Amino acid sequence: xxxxxxxxxxxxxxxxxxxxxxxxxxxxxxxxxxxxxxxxxxxxxxxxxxxxxxxxxxxxxxxxxxxxxxxxxxxxxxxxxxxxxxxxxxxxxxxxxxxxxxxxxxxxxxxxxxxxxxxxxxxxxxxxxxxxxxxxxxxxxxxxxxxx
Amino acid sequence: xxxxxxxxxxxxxxxxxxxxxxxxxxxxxxxxxxxxxxxxxxxxxxxxxxxxx
Numbered sequence: 001x002x003x004x005x006x007x008x009x010x011x012x013x014x015x016x017x018x019x020x021x022x023x024x025x026x027x028x029x030x031x032x033x034x035x036x037x038x039x040x041x042x043x044x045x046x047x048x049x050x051x052x053x054x055x056x057x058x059x060x061x062x063x064x065x066x067x068x069x070x071x072x073x074x075x076x077x078x079x080x081x082x083x084x085x086x087x088x089x090x091x092x093x094x095x096x097x098x099x100x101x102x103x104x105x106x107x108x109x110x111x112x113x114x115x116x117x118x119x120x121x122x123x124x125x126x127x128x129x130x131x132x133x134x135x136x137x138x139x140x141x142x143x144x145x146x147x148x
Numbered sequence: 149x150x151x152x153x154x155x156x157x158x159x160x161x162x163x164x165x166x167x168x169x170x171x172x173x174x175x176x177x178x179x180x181x182x183x184x185x186x187x188x189x190x191x192x193x194x195x196x197x198x199x200x201x
Contacts, residue, residue: 012166033174035181037188041199046184048177059174079160086160092197094184124194131194144193 003075003112014087015045017080023067028052030073031059032080037094045088047095049077061098074109078117085121085147096142104139111136121145 006019015035021028029052037044050059085091097103107125110117114136117123124131125140134143192198 008160008162009165009168010162011164011168011170013170016168016170017162018168031171031174033177035177035184037181037185040185040188044188046177046181048174048180050174050176059171059176061176061180080162082160083162092193094188096180096184096187098180122196124197126191129191131191142187144197146197 004072005076005079006072008076008080008083010083014084017083019076021065021067021069021073023069025065025067028065028067029054030076032077034084034091034093043088043090044092044094045084047077047081047093061102070105070108071112074105074112078109078113081145085145089147092144092146094142094144100141103141106143107140110134110143117145120148122148 006021008017008019010017015033017032019030021030031048031050031052033048033050034045035048037046048061050061051063051065053060053063081093085093095106097106110123118134122145123134124144125134125138126142126144127138127140131144134140
């Protein structure tokens with residue numbers, strides 16, 4: 001978790017985090033929101049990563065910002081997950097990208113932080129209709145993570 | 149800006165600023181959550197994650 005990260009800010013709730021991506025496209029506000037999945041089961045949360053679109057006054061998780069800081073963003077999101085699960089240790093986090101390429105992006109972030117993740121987290125990947133313990137270099141459709 | 153909340157084990161610093169606008173319900177995030185529920189209901193979770201009944 002010692003990769004370069006952005007400064008993370010959270011508000012009064014444990015579920016909303018923000019940071020600013022900085023690069024050639026400027027300063028872009030990013031939000032990570034954990035949404036409770038109580039309709040499925042208590043303790044389950046969906047991870048949402050979105051960009052704030054100032055002109056449209058809304059968030060989007062489909063826009064491609066191309067701010068040339070992918071690794072730093074992923075390290076920041078990983079740090080947010082660590083912080084969130086410290087606050088809510090029983091949380092099970094579900095993550096699926098808005099597109100296949102974004103899901104692969106999550107996978108790259110996990111792989112980059114794998115040494116520390118595997119020590120402290122139980123991480124499962126969904127592939128071809130089944131969950132399995134996460135393995136690097138396998139492309140998954142979705143992820144489930146919780147603290148060991 | 150407010151306090152800094154630190155997770156020492158992972159060297160994670162988070163600035164706590166209760167004045168930031170949290171934007172209430174984010175429609176796109178709520179939609180993702182609905183899809184996540186549908187996914188989990190359809191595919192279930194790994195046995196190791198399932199709660200003992």
